Amino acid sequence: xxxxxxxxxxxxxxxxxxxxxxxxxxxxxxxxxxxxxxxxxxxxxxxxxxxxxxxxxxxxxxxxxxxxxxxxxxxxxxxxxxxxxxxxxxxxxxxxxxxxxxxxxxxxxxxxxxxxxxxxxxxxxxxxxxxxxxxxxxxxxxxxxxxxxxxxxxxxxxxxxxxxxxxxxxxxxxxxxxxxxxxxxxxxxxxxxxxxxxxxxxxxxxxxxxxxxxxxxxxxxxxxxxxxxxxxxxxxxxxxxxxxxxxxxxxxxxxxxxxxxxxxxxxxxxxxxxxxxxxxxxxxxxxxxxxxxxxxxxxxxxxxxxxxxxxxxxxxxxxxxxxxxxxxxxxxxxxxxxxxxxxxxxxxxxxxxxxxxxxxxxxxxxxxxxxxxxxxxxxxxxxxxxxxxxxxxxxxxxxxxxxxxxxxxxxxxxxxxxxxxxxxxxxxxxxxxxxxxxxxxxxxxx
Amino acid sequence: xxxxxxxxxxxxxxxxxxxxxxxxxxxxxxxxxxxxxxxxxxxxxxxxxxxxxxxxxxxxxxxxxxxxxxxxxxxxxxxxxxxxxxxxxxxxxxxxxxxxxxxxxxxxxxxxxxxxxxxxxxxxxxxxxxxxxxxxxxxxxxxxxxxxxxxxxxxxxxxxxxxxxxxxxxxxxxxxxxxxxxxxxxxxxxxxxxxxxxxxxxxxxxxxxxxxxxxxxxxxxxxxxxxxxxxxxxxxxxxxxxxxxxxxxxxxxxxxxxxxxxxxxxxxxxxxxxxxxxxxxxxxxxxxxxxxxxxxxxxxxxxxxxxxxxxxxxxxxxxxxxxxxxxxxxxxxxxxxxxxxxxxxxxxxxxx
Numbered sequence: 080x081x082x083x084x085x086x087x088x089x090x091x092x093x094x095x096x097x098x099x100x101x102x103x104x105x106x107x108x109x110x111x112x113x114x115x116x117x118x119x120x121x122x123x124x125x126x127x128x129x130x131x132x133x134x135x136x137x138x139x140x141x142x143x144x145x146x147x148x149x150x151x152x153x154x155x156x157x158x159x160x161x162x163x164x165x166x167x168x169x170x171x172x173x174x175x176x177x178x179x180x181x182x183x184x185x186x187x188x189x190x191x192x193x194x195x196x197x198x199x200x201x202x203x204x205x206x207x208x209x210x211x212x213x214x215x216x217x218x219x220x221x222x223x224x225x226x227x228x229x230x231x232x233x234x235x236x237x238x239x240x241x242x243x244x245x246x247x248x249x250x251x252x253x254x255x256x257x258x259x260x261x262x263x264x265x266x267x268x269x270x271x272x273x274x275x276x277x278x279x280x281x282x283x284x285x286x287x288x289x290x291x292x293x294x295x296x297x298x299x300x301x302x303x304x305x306x307x308x309x310x311x312x313x314x315x316x317x318x319x320x321x322x323x324x325x326x327x328x329x330x331x332x333x334x335x336x337x338x339x340x341x342x343x344x345x346x347x348x349x350x351x352x353x354x355x356x357x358x359x360x361x362x363x364x365x366x367x368x369x370x371x372x373x374x375x376x377x378x379x380x381x382x383x384x385x386x387x388x389x390x391x392x393x394x395x396x397x398x399x400x401x402x403x404x405x406x407x408x409x410x411x412x413x414x415x416x417x418x419x420x421x422x423x424x425x426x427x428x429x430x431x432x433x434x435x436x437x438x439x440x441x442x443x444x445x446x447x448x449x450x451x452x453x454x455x456x457x458x459x460x461x462x463x464x465x466x467x468x469x470x471x472x473x474x475x476x477x478x479x480x481x482x483x484x485x486x487x488x489x490x491x492x493x494x495x496x497x498x499x500x501x502x503x504x505x506x507x508x509x510x511x512x513x514x515x516x517x518x519x520x521x522x523x524x525x
Numbered sequence: 526x527x528x529x530x531x532x533x534x535x536x537x538x539x540x541x542x543x544x545x546x547x548x549x550x551x552x553x554x555x556x557x558x559x560x561x562x563x564x565x566x567x568x569x570x571x572x573x574x575x576x577x578x579x580x581x582x583x584x585x586x587x588x589x590x591x592x593x594x595x596x597x598x599x600x601x602x603x604x605x606x607x608x609x610x611x612x613x614x615x616x617x618x619x620x621x622x623x624x625x626x627x628x629x630x631x632x633x634x635x636x637x638x639x640x641x642x643x644x645x646x647x648x649x650x651x652x653x654x655x656x657x658x659x660x661x662x663x664x665x666x667x668x669x670x671x672x673x674x675x676x677x678x679x680x681x682x683x684x685x686x687x688x689x690x691x692x693x694x695x696x697x698x699x700x701x702x703x704x705x706x707x708x709x710x711x712x713x714x715x716x717x718x719x720x721x722x723x724x725x726x727x728x729x730x731x732x733x734x735x736x737x738x739x740x741x742x743x744x745x746x747x748x749x750x751x752x753x754x755x756x757x758x759x760x761x762x763x764x765x766x767x768x769x770x771x772x773x774x775x776x777x778x779x780x781x782x783x784x785x786x787x788x789x790x791x792x793x794x795x796x797x798x799x800x801x802x803x804x805x806x807x808x809x810x811x812x813x814x815x816x817x818x819x820x821x822x823x824x825x826x827x828x829x830x831x832x833x834x835x836x837x838x839x840x841x842x843x844x845x846x847x848x849x850x851x852x853x854x855x856x857x858x859x860x861x862x863x864x865x866x867x868x869x870x871x872x873x874x875x876x877x
Contacts (some may be wrong), residue, residue, distance in 0.1 A: 410538045413545070419552075423545045437536045 080112040080197065080463065084097040085215050086205040087183050089118040089143055090131070094367050096381060097228040100277045101205040105141050107278075108455050112463075115199075116143040119183045119211070126151045128181040144190035145341050156180050156350065165492045166232040172484035174239045182211050193218035201463060203251075206422065207243060208234045215378030216247055217478075221471035223247045223463070229257050230376040231400060236495030241265040251275045251459070253379035253410075256400045261498050271469070273462055276379050278452040281388040282358070288289055290359060294352055299429070300332040301394070302367035304360060304382045305374070307339035314395055317344050324348055326422070330430055331372075336363055345470075357416035365389050369428050369435065371431035377401050387442025392435050394424055404503030411442030485520035585644045594663045596656030604641040609634060 086101035094101070105114050116138070120129040127148045135144045135482040158175040163169055188211055196202060196219040204212040204219075207227040216223040225247045229235055244250065244265035250272040252258040262268050292296065302319075313335075320333050321344060332348040336355050343351045355363065364370060370386035380402055383393045393412030395402035397420070406412035407522050413428065415421040428435045448454070478484075628634065812823040 358689075407538050410536050411536060413542060419549050420546065423549045424542075429546060434536070434541070438538075441536060 080200045082108055082112045082114050082200045082463075083117055083192075083196075083202040083219075084114060084205070085117045085188075085192065085202055085211055085471055086128060087119060087209045087211055088121055089116050089138065089145075091138060093122060093201055095124060095162070096378075097206045097226075099381070100226070100228065100379075101203075102138075103277060103280070104455075104459070106139050107452055108459060109141050111456065111460060112200075113254060116141055116223055117188060117215075118145055118437075119148050119185045119188060120142060120145045121148050121254065125154075133187075144191070146185045146191060148183045148185050149187075149326060150182075150184055152180065152182045159381045164237060167491055168487055169489050170487045171239060171479050171489065172486050174237050174489070175478075177211055177237070178213055178239065181208070182210055186214075187216040187292050189218050190431050194233060196220070196222055196428055201248070201283070201466070204247075207240055209346075213239065216243055217475050220475060221248060224249045224251065224466075226251045226253075227257065228253060228378045229261055230378050231260060231499075232376055233496050234412060234493040235260060235264055235499070236490075236492030238489050238495075242476050245270060248471070249273075249462055251462065253277070254401045255402060256404045257378050259504050260400075264495065271462065271465060271470065273326050273457055273458055275292070275382060275458045278450050278455045279385045280357070281385055285389060286363035287362060290362035290366045292358070294350075294363075296332070296334065296350065296366070297494060298332060299330055299368045300334045300350075300366075300371050301371050301425070302334045302336065302363055302386075303371050303373070303399065304336045304364065306337050307335055307341050307343065309341055310374075310376070313341050314376050314398075316343075316371060316373040317349070319415075319418050321346070322418055323422055329426065329429065331368060331425070334363065334367065336360060361385065361389065367391060369394055369425075372399075372402055374402070375399050380405070383412070385448055388446040388450075389440075390439040390443045392401060392428055392438035392442065394421075394428060400501060400503055407503055409442055409445035411438045411440070411445050594660055596659065598653075599648075599652045602641075604638065604643050604645045606638050607636075608641075609638065648854075703741065 084101055084105040086098055087515065088098045089102060090098075091102075093102075101116075105116050108114050119127065120131040120133055121127040122130045126318060130146050131145055133145050133147050135142055137143070157177075157180040160173065160180045164173050164177045165500045192202065192215045193344050199219075201224050202215070202219040202222050203224050203226060204216050204225045205228060206212055207225055207229060212225065216225060225243070227244070227250060235242075240280070241264065244261055245269045247270065250258075250261065250267070250270060252261070252272055252274045253276050255274055258272060258274055284416045303316065305311055316333075323329050324330070324346060332350060335343065335349070335351040336353070336359075338354050339351060343349060352363075364382075364386050367386075372383050372384065372393055374379055374380070375396060375398055377399050378401060379394075383395065383402065383405065387409065388392050388410050393402075393406065395414045396410055397414035397416045402412075404416050405413050413424040415424050428438075610618065610625065612618045614619065
């Protein structure tokens, strides 16, 4: 079996969520099939500048073929087109222009897929929102399997992606919430799909003491791992945690790991350690009392899974449906909707050791049952087997013509998003107008 | 949150969150949202009394918002008989004038010239009229705003005044209620009991007394009192010449006199037999007129004290002066045998 993994960036130094997801999947599927990665020469997701050489190279034993990006992203043009399609009535042409502005625009990659797709059994496309997935899935037609990594943001409301969700051979979802959202927006229930997610290379014996000694950290602490960014809810985390620090009974410190795009409050109990390698990261999580995940938009929080794999409870933002759903399904984390709940849940986890321990144990079990690598690999292989037995699906509809592209009859993507159901999977309800409006406002601020 | 408790080994996050939220609600009290709290905080209790709600500079604001009126320069045209043939080039003007008779062979331009001339004048008149009307309207607007301003001020003032009046009314009604209570207390204290001589007075005499209006001006009558027993006291004090001489006029009595009288009363009580003081039938059967008088007054010791308490505890009023009159009556009865009780003054025409 020959499989192509198509992703926007790829490499050992590329640590974005979807990109890491793609690398892990490629490396694990390489044990069962012949895998080739098709990607761009870009490493920066903001500019898509060509920084790597085009051609083929080996990354951890997997061949990687890179293609040049035609043009870098112009932030002003992208912002203007984003405003147009997200907030105003627009046309398909506007959406395609937005996709082109977003990048990474690599016609060479798409041409290669069109020419060589027949040589692969399946092409796995990661991240539905990018140029390579939209045009690449069309080029691969009946061989395209999509790993959407969709978040609850306005992009899901763009109409160009709905035929994509309906016409690929299969979808590998990250969470039941993601699946429900895509089903609701595109009506693709008939397309084969499975909630898979992603595993992690968690070490079996992390060294918490080593981390404490290396970074001179004493006392109990909560940890945040990821980009320190407003989009990740870090400003809210700082606000809430500073409230917590006013309580003399609380003993926890906050340790932040990851690049920072946000000013970090100056407080002796808030430590920012910057970007750490995987070993240090796992040591840090093992040393922590709990992991805090303040993000509003996640398709699957790998860090939360890693914390659970290491037996640590998670405190998540309850306004993120995926995180909330994962906490409920796993019984391994608490969640908060506002500052008072943040304080209440944090204090409960800090002061009730039994509760924290039980949640951690549940998390470890949840990870083993759902996200351990053998489970993930098995789900992919089962899907390939299933697709082999099914007849290929029809080819994706051709792109609309000149007049259809210019018809201004599409609703703003924010409006579409506001109409989608919210809440954890199985308990979803129609989006309340005020919440939808608040979400939209929050996204716009972000 | 320390007492947060999950007993089961199988942890249910949703149940835990419910418990946590319940505890947070308990801590907060009522589970208001932030928005509700802000709304509640913004509510004004007495809006019309809020001085920030009354704009004293309404007129100035209006004047600022509306600049002085300047009539617009409306476009118009001037149309005279020579307008059609004017030109800045003299030869052309001359040529047109020369050819005018020829033109007039084709049509008569005079009605057109006249019509347009009239129209130009009408336009001017209309513009002027419109400007005058607009100016008048703006002046009226200013007056209206001034009027509204005054109305707002007046309404606010009236509102405050109504509030004040309501408070005064409440105060007066509470005082009235208090006075009524006091009057009832005094009425219950001063129990009138007629003596044997009075009861034997022939009814004819009483009738005569009623039919013949008493020579009121000659009698030293106290000012008409509202309570029923006050005239009786004055009436009983009148025959005794010592009463006006020995004390101040009724209603004008110093605290020293009052306390002296009180001491005297206490002294008498101490001297007399308890039965006599209490007005028992045994005391009445004795021939001591003083005892009978005391009994006839029927002002028992505790009740007198109650009256005294009223006098000393409350401000002087009708009831206090009536109590003083009763005291005066009491003292006069000490000196001589008790006179016949006065008839009810309320039935006399001059007392009304």
